[in-house]
Amino acid sequence: MIDPFVVSMVLIVGLAICGLSVGIAMLCGSIVYLALKGFDTSIAAETVLQGLFGSYTLLAIPLFILAADIMNVGSLADRLLRFSQALVGRFRGGLGHVNVVSSLIFSGMSGSAVADAVGMGRIIIGMMTRDGRYTASYAAAITAASATIGPIIPPSIPMVLYALVSDTSIGYLFAAGILPGLLMGLMLAVMNAVMARRRHFPVDEAVPLRQIPGVTLRAVPALLLPVILLGGIYGGVMTPTEAAAMAAFYALLISILLYRSVSAGQFYRTLLSSARSTATVGVLIAGALAFNYVITREDVPDSLATIMQGLDLGPIGFLIAINILFLAIGCILEAGAILLIIVPIFIPSVLAMGIDPVHFGVIVVVNAMLGLITPPYGLLLFIVASITRQPLGAIVRDLWPFILALVAALAVITFVPGFVLFVPRLLGYQG
Amino acid sequence: MNRLEKLAGRLRGAAELVVVLLLGSMFVTFLVQIAFRYLLSLPLGWTVEYVTMAWLWGILFGYAFVVRDDDVIRFDLVYAAVPPPVRRGMDILTGLACAGILLWSLPKAWDFVLFMGIERTAYMRLPFDLLFAIYVPFAIAVSLRALLGVWHALRGEAHRPGPPRDLEHD
Numbered sequence: 001m002i003d004p005f006v007v008s009m010v011l012i013v014g015l016a017i018c019g020l021s022v023g024i025a026m027l028c029g030s031i032v033y034l035a036l037k038g039f040d041t042s043i044a045a046e047t048v049l050q051g052l053f054g055s056y057t058l059l060a061i062p063l064f065i066l067a068a069d070i071m072n073v074g075s076l077a078d079r080l081l082r083f084s085q086a087l088v089g090r091f092r093g094g095l096g097h098v099n100v101v102s103s104l105i106f107s108g109m110s111g112s113a114v115a116d117a118v119g120m121g122r123i124i125i126g127m128m129t130r131d132g133r134y135t136a137s138y139a140a141a142i143t144a145a146s147a148t149i150g151p152i153i154p155p156s157i158p159m160v161l162y163a164l165v166s167d168t169s170i171g172y173l174f175a176a177g178i179l180p181g182l183l184m185g186l187m188l189a190v191m192n193a194v195m196a197r198r199r200h201f202p203v204d205e206a207v208p209l210r211q212i213p214g215v216t217l218r219a220v221p222a223l224l225l226p227v228i229l230l231g232g233i234y235g236g237v238m239t240p241t242e243a244a245a246m247a248a249f250y251a252l253l254i255s256i257l258l259y260r261s262v263s264a265g266q267f268y269r270t271l272l273s274s275a276r277s278t279a280t281v282g283v284l285i286a287g288a289l290a291f292n293y294v295i296t297r298e299d300v301p302d303s304l305a306t307i308m309q310g311l312d313l314g315p316i317g318f319l320i321a322i323n324i325l326f327l328a329i330g331c332i333l334e335a336g337a338i339l340l341i342i343v344p345i346f347i348p349s350v351l352a353m354g355i356d357p358v359h360f361g362v363i364v365v366v367n368a369m370l371g372l373i374t375p376p377y378g379l380l381l382f383i384v385a386s387i388t389r390q391p392l393g394a395i396v397r398d399l400w401p402f403i404l405a406l407v408a409a410l411a412v413i414t415f416v417p418g419f420v421l422f423v424p425r426l427l428g429y430q431g
Numbered sequence: 432m433n434r435l436e437k438l439a440g441r442l443r444g445a446a447e448l449v450v451v452l453l454l455g456s457m458f459v460t461f462l463v464q465i466a467f468r469y470l471l472s473l474p475l476g477w478t479v480e481y482v483t484m485a486w487l488w489g490i491l492f493g494y495a496f497v498v499r500d501d502d503v504i505r506f507d508l509v510y511a512a513v514p515p516p517v518r519r520g521m522d523i524l525t526g527l528a529c530a531g532i533l534l535w536s537l538p539k540a541w542d543f544v545l546f547m548g549i550e551r552t553a554y555m556r557l558p559f560d561l562l563f564a565i566y567v568p569f570a571i572a573v574s575l576r577a578l579l580g581v582w583h584a585l586r587g588e589a590h591r592p593g594p595p596r597d598l599e600h601d
Contacts (some may be wrong), residue, residue, distance in 0.1 A: 019510035042543035245461035279493030
């Protein structure tokens with residue numbers, strides 16, 4: 001008798017490799033598992049329906065998607081870029097720094113790396129490549145690299161997914177991302193400065209001092225958004241889900257009233273594209289819910305925890321192994337899939353090792369984001385490639401130094417839990 | 432054919448309107464909930480129920496009728512690398528497996544949905560069979576789309592390109 005679990009795993013992997021939607025493949029595999037086990041196959045539908053209906057916190061996802069889409073339609077990105085240019089544009093390789101700084105600011109408003117690359121990324125790549133000041137592949141590389149910060153600094157859609165599978169507080173997870181995100185930005189800026197010197201990138205004309213107050217003033221409404229978001233969540237005024245709704249509302253408000261840049265037709269199309277993204281991610285979540293039933297039923301996570309403890313790796317060894325494993329998986333798998341399928345298997349091991357689940361969350365989300373820019377399969381790579389019309393190979397060559405910089409940041413994040421947990425502890429996290 | 436295409440276009444437009452209304456009303460309901468709780472100190476119960484319903488329906492209805500084939504999250508590393516005839520073979524394989532499994536398990540799922548008719552939601556008193564009924568059109572539509580892929584593959588047409596695909600959120 002062949003083991004039903006093995007059959008369903010082979011089926012899921014096989015169907016996924018042959019190009020079936022990952023979510024649907026997991027749903028089908030789970031149904032086959034139930035049938036082979038002699039259980040009622042409707043358990044799959046039940047798990048999906050009850051799971052989606054019962055997951056109120058996940059509603060932050062469509063709302064953060066909507067907020068990001070609204071910001072990208074309005075001229076918000078434009079204003080933020082001009083503000084960043086006034087701030088750091090005067091240094092050698094200035095537009096590279098502008099790229100990093102604007103990503104840092106934007107990541108405080110949106111929870112999606114893709115939204116960052118598509119919105120801001122498109123504009124700044126245009127600025128960098130105009131008059132051939134930077135090569136298109138360099139512009140693409142630094143844009144992709146800086147977009148990975150988006151979901152590290154709160155808000156963050158991947159962290160909502162992690163909170164779902166690990167039963168951790170979204171609020172503390174968000175707080176734990178702040179310092180790591182800033183560190184990643186710093187590392188990228190340092191690497192950009194090194195590259196600018198070595199490759200003799202131009203020094204741009206500085207924005208005249210007397211223009212700076214005006215540029216700042218125009219960006220203020222946008223800059224207030226992260227303050228409202230974080231203030232609302234940590235002031236205990238709003239749940240992260242409600243904060244997501246407020247973010248979308250605020251973005252809509254300033255886009256319509258102040259920047260006058262969103263029409264009714266545009267708003268309809270924005271809602272439609274957000275709804276599409278929501279359904280796409282949602283079905284992945286649905287498949288993961290069904291598949292997690294199978295995984296739990298088979299006691300996979302607990303067995304793995306026992307094996308891991310038997311290996312005697314110690315927390316440090318375990319984390320090194322996890323980083324290597326996740327970086328490798330990230331080369332070929334989607335971030336959402338990693339967080340929803342692979343991570344839950346490891347959660348009991350993490351707890352058994354005495355590793356803090358919030359700390360671990362930041363580690364895996366950073367890993368998943370690195371996965372978005374590591375070849376051969378990386379969503380951000382594909383996006384910047386399609387924006388710049390550059391071959392992937394050229395972009396990847398310019399991307400390596402930045403990947404190294406981010407891996408260095410990941411090392412600090414992994415081995416210094418106190419750094420990651422500093423802000424959550426300030427806010428009362430007992431871990 | 433022309434009339435058929437026009438009809439298909441209209442249906443697509445209608446389906447798009449449905450998901451826009453679902454997401455739009457979810458957004459507005461959240462704002463109402465926040466306003467009532469923090470401005471008027473009147474916590475509402477139905478809002479939580481409504482938004483989770485809109486979320487469930489938005490996903491299953493949206494995936495069945497609005498999401499395009501190239502939006503879908505898939506592992507297309509291998510798929511994109513193989514020559515078109517192999518790709519068509521993969522389409523036939525996955526299409527038949529997916530439609531077969533979903534349709535075969537549908538009667539049981541349908542039973543579960545009907546069974547849930549005995550329960551109602553806490554605030555809006557909606558019967559759960561109505562709420563969960565969306566699973567049925569979802570499973571049927573996903574199966575039909577899978578079979579359509581098989582049909583295209585048999586006729587020798589590639590029905591979707593490899594990466595880079597359309598953008599979605601991570």
